[in-house]
Amino acid sequence: MxxxxxxxxxxxxxxxxxxxxxxxxxxxxxxxxxxxxxxxxxxxxxxxxxxxxxxxxxxxxxxxxxxxxxxxxxxxxxxxxxxxxxxxxxxxxxxxxxxxxxxxxxxxxxxxxxxxxxxxxxxxxxxxxxxxxxxxxxxMIEFLAIGAHGVKRGGITAQDRVLVVGSGPIGMSAIIFAKARGAHVTVMDMREDRLAFTREQLSADALLLADADAEKKAARLTDGDFYDVVIDATGNRGAMQRGFGFVAHGGRYVLVSVVREDITFSDPEFHKRETTLFASRNAQPDDFAEVVKQMQAGKVxxxxxxxxxxxxxxxxxxxxxxxxxxxxxxxxxxxx
The missing domain is CATH 3.90.180.10 (Medium-chain alcohol dehydrogenases, catalytic domain)
Structure with a gap:
């Protein structure tokens, strides 16, 4: 062969x-x-x-x-x-x-x-x-299942304000399945073309350019509350560490990304916000089934x-x- x-x-x-x-x-x-x-x-x-x-x-x-x-x-x-x-x-x-x-x-x-x-x-x-x-x-089911698994790990509901950081294919998958659960989804990335795609094709609710003022812009967008759930899909150590600062008090942070290096965060801020941190690895059978379900429903x-x-x-x-x-x-x- x-x-x-x-x-x-x-x-x-x-x-x-x-x-x-x-x-x-x-x-x-x-x-x-x-x-x-x-x-x-x-x-x-x-x-x-x-x-x-x-x-x-x-x-x-x-x-x-x-x-x-x-x-x-x-x-x-x-x-x-x-x-x-x-x-x-x-x-x-x-x-x-x-x-x-x-x-x-x-x-x-x-x-x-x-x-x-x-x-x-x-x-x-x-x-x-x-x-x-x-x-x-x-x-395309497998890569979509990875995003679906991250959304499931974050326990996302229609009441949540979600930030997806990184609008590559896995980030796009997370957007799709967070939207399928009825969440309000903001997308942050360094590439304006990718941000535009998420709005035009994936119905992202808000866009955030990952520049030096991103935290200030996020605070304005959320009236200072920040996000109930943050999902990182960047595969970038710096972005993963920065993401802790976008999590609301009592919020959840889901790392779909994995890097070889250690990542660090401010323990006083982590503790003060009572942040819940999740790793999200690959996908499970029910995540694959969810992708097929949403495909058949015309949501992908x-x-x-x-x-x-x-x-x-x-x-x-x-x-x-x-x-x-x-x-x-x-x-x-x-x-x-």
């Missing part, structure tokens, strides 16, 4: 390798669409901290069942999406039902080879029928989010093009 491999930072190659043979309990999926995310770009650029090369990337996946084990409820020819988090099922996280926090988790395309290939074999529990959802939309503007597409064969060239900020990529999809 054909596969796209990242041999080393900055080098992508189309290779031929053996088609995978499903182990007991595994489904062989013919991959049809692969969403490209920031993780893939970081791998390509050599910025991912926990990765060994060479690696076949790809964790935002949809396709068609080629073969499935008896009793799986899946059948050949069925359109599916893939949950890319391979959990052990035995550790304390899995025993508690938080499989996204599995101690031994392996993520397709990161810890093991992923789906930028014609075929992929994965455990049956990680293969979900898409129903009436298109293969294009199904390839997938056509607007999918700004770029191309073929697996063209990916070595396209990755270089899509990395340029002026390319305006929000979500790119490869057709396999």
């Amino acid at each position: 054909k596969a796209l491999i990242c041999d080393e930072p900055g080098k992508l190659s189309i290779i031929s390798r053996a088609e995978p043979k499903p182990a007991a309990g595994e489904v062989l999926v013919r991959i049809r669409r692969v969403g490209i995310c920031g993780t893939d770009f970081h791998i390509f650029q050599g910025k991912h901290p926990f990765l060994e090369y060479p690696r076949v990337m790809g964790h935002e996946l949809s396709g068609t069942v080629e073969s499935a084990p008896a009793g799986s409820g899946l059948k050949a020819g069925q359109n599916v999406y893939i949950v890319p988090y391979l959990s052990c099922g035995q550790c304390v996280g899995c025993r508690k039902g938080v499989t996204n926090a599995c101690q031994n988790i392996r993520v397709l395309g990161v810890h093991c080879d992923g789906g930028m290939a014609e075929y992929l074999s994965v455990p049956a529990q990680n293969v979900i029928p898409v129903g009436e959802t298109s293969l294009d939309d199904a390839a 503007p997938t056509r607007a989010l999918n700004t770029h597409r191309g073929s697996l064969d063209d990916a070595p060239r396209l990755f270089q093009d899509w990395l340029r900020p002026e390319a305006g990529v929000i979500k790119a999809i490869l057709e396999v």
